[in-house]
Amino acid sequence: MKEQKELISLRRKLHYRMVMIFVLLMIQTVMCELNKTRLIEQQHLVTCLIQISKQYFDQQIMISLPRYDEQSFRKKVSGGTENKFLAQEGNNFESILLHKLLISGQSSVFVYRDADESGVEEMHSKHSSYLIYLQRNAIGSLNYRLQCLKKNYFRNLKSRFVVILDKKFEDPEKEVTNVLSKLWEFKVINVIVLLKLRAQDVLQIGIVPKDLKQTLEVRKFDNVIGIYTWFPYRDYKYCYNTRKFYLLDVWIMEGNGHFILNSSLFPDKVGNSLNKCTVVVSTTEYYPFVEFPIYIKSTGSVKAVYDKGWDISLLNIITEVMNVSVQFLPPSREKFGRFLMNGTFTGIIGDLAYSRCDIAVGGLPLTPPFIDTGDHSAIYSRSEFVWLIPCARRLHGWRNIFRIFSSTLWLCVFLSISLAACIIHCLAKCTLSFKTPGTERYLDMSESSYKIFAVFLGTSVSSIPRTTPLRVFFLAWIGYSLAISTVIQSFLTSFLVRSDMEEQVSSFNDILNSGMEYGFTPQYDIFFSMAGTSHEKDVLGDRKNCGYEKRCLHRVAHKRDFAMLFSKVNYDYEVKHDYVDPDRWTILICTIPESFLGFYFTVYTPKGHQLLGRLNVVISRILQAGLYDKIQDAHVHWMRLKLKVHGEETDDDGPYQLSLQHLKVAFFILMAGHLIGLIVFLKEIVYWKFIRSA
Known part of the structure; x- marks a missing residue:
């Protein structure tokens, strides 16, 4: 068991x-x-x-x-x-x-x-x-x-x-x-x-x-x-x-x-139409590209909306073609932005670096730090930097008299008067043996000088020469004086009506030779390193820092002792018409003829953004159609109409109506002559009374 x-x-x-x-x-x-x-x-x-x-x-x-x-x-x-x-x-x-x-x-x-x-x-x-x-x-x-x-x-x-x-x-x-x-x-x-x-x-x-x-x-x-x-x-x-x-x-x-299908695994995901999807745009006020925004209350908050400016018009065309709606980011105090010590960016640069926006627009140049923090689109415009200088002023008053002839010619004229007085005095002495009546007046050197100067001024003399040699020289002197007097009167009249200008600075070398101080904002330094100009070391070494542009522009316009590097676009459409003499409606800030540095404008997206390809296509077609040029031309036409209405644009080639302002100097000279004559007359009366009393 x-x-x-x-x-x-x-x-x-x-x-x-x-x-x-x-x-x-x-x-x-x-x-x-x-x-x-x-x-x-x-x-x-x-x-x-x-x-x-x-x-x-x-x-x-x-x-x-x-x-x-x-x-x-x-x-x-x-x-x-x-x-x-x-x-x-x-x-x-x-x-x-x-x-x-x-x-x-x-x-x-x-x-x-x-x-x-x-x-x-x-x-x-x-x-x-x-x-x-x-x-x-x-x-x-x-x-x-x-x-x-x-x-x-x-x-x-x-x-x-x-x-x-x-x-x-x-x-x-x-x-x-x-x-x-x-x-x-x-x-x-x-x-x-x-x-x-x-x-x-x-x-x-x-x-x-x-x-x-x-x-x-x-x-x-x-x-x-x-x-x-x-x-x-x-x-x-x-x-x-x-x-x-x-x-x-x-x-x-x-x-x-x-x-199964062998279809494309990486198809183009941005079509021609984006079906009214929202695109976030970063921009800031920068005339004439972007004008001041309007603020609209929406759902308990205030939104900034930009509706004017060259680049806003360009943006409107782009959004219409791409069929998108736009949402603007709130404007930043830093505007374009900068790199902070803590390693962060601000402004538009920060919006690109941290992908807070889809598109950044507003007169943005093709330079660092924009190209370091974003991808740029096709170039749509070009501009230059020019030197702003004080405009040459018109020479008014007695200074115009000395611009009729050069100093050398004026010296020759006065020497000719002295020489003519000596010649007529010598001729009078030579003809003394003829004992011709009236010749003795020309034996005195002072009398000869008075008569020669009187003829030069176009006035009559008390006694005419009686001998043939004196008469021949006297007639020659009358012809010479008439020619010189006619030239002086013609130029003097033209200068009184439209006076000549001071000598204008015409090149950067003139700025350096004149001893005038110059400067610009520190943000422009990057353009020198990119362009590699021959003046880079000289300019960056001696320039003054214009951290606040308005202060430097005021110095150029009113103190007239400063030159400033500035964008030509902003000068043509803003500064040029902001700094005007209110009395004569003349421009106070001018530019030298030559451009100093060139640069390009573009639209930016964050690095690797999906809209850049489509954006390039649209901008290229806008340029081919000339639409951006049309936007600029329309703005120029509007500016001209505005200036005409406010009387800020004068026609220098039009007819002048003479006024007391134009002939003021002539009346001053006349009054000065009468005053001198009155003094001489009173002096003679006193002199003869003193002689008689003696």
């Missing part, structure tokens, strides 16, 4: 062990099949990525992988060098992917793990494509990696992103939405998301094209790879809503694998 019980117990143990062995074998078989299936899926995923990289990627690929054993590594793998195979670290997917990329012939591959920031610097300003592999904590890991990549300028118009979600999620649709939303926070839209699912699950996620539905319904139990993306600006209600995403294509895991 005891032996029978032991036999039964032994049989049970044996049966139990056999069951355990069978179960273990079954588990091992299932695990092998699962591993085999997973390996096949990974191989298909890698094959899918290789095909995408060959068709859509450029010569550089950055692969972003999860952290591995709390260590970071970065290696550079050059195509065609198999001994640099990097698959010894990481899981099977990483090994297969790196091996396949290595032998596929890609020029260079950068592998980057979460904690390694040094390798990203090698990708600085290079057009690259990105593979981002996500497993656990997909959104948190994606956010961290994008932050690291952003520090080193990863965004550009040619960058394409492929995000691989290698995990089974409870709500895969929500996970895809979160990934697209996180990328949109960094203004990345050129992205596709790869997700492994059963075909029947793919039908339930996103918007599925009709061409794919039939194939997926037939293969509803097969595992496939769905390729998803989203399209901004397609619908006014879903302009920036990533929850509405699309299934572009499906990779079938059969044989070597293939796409």
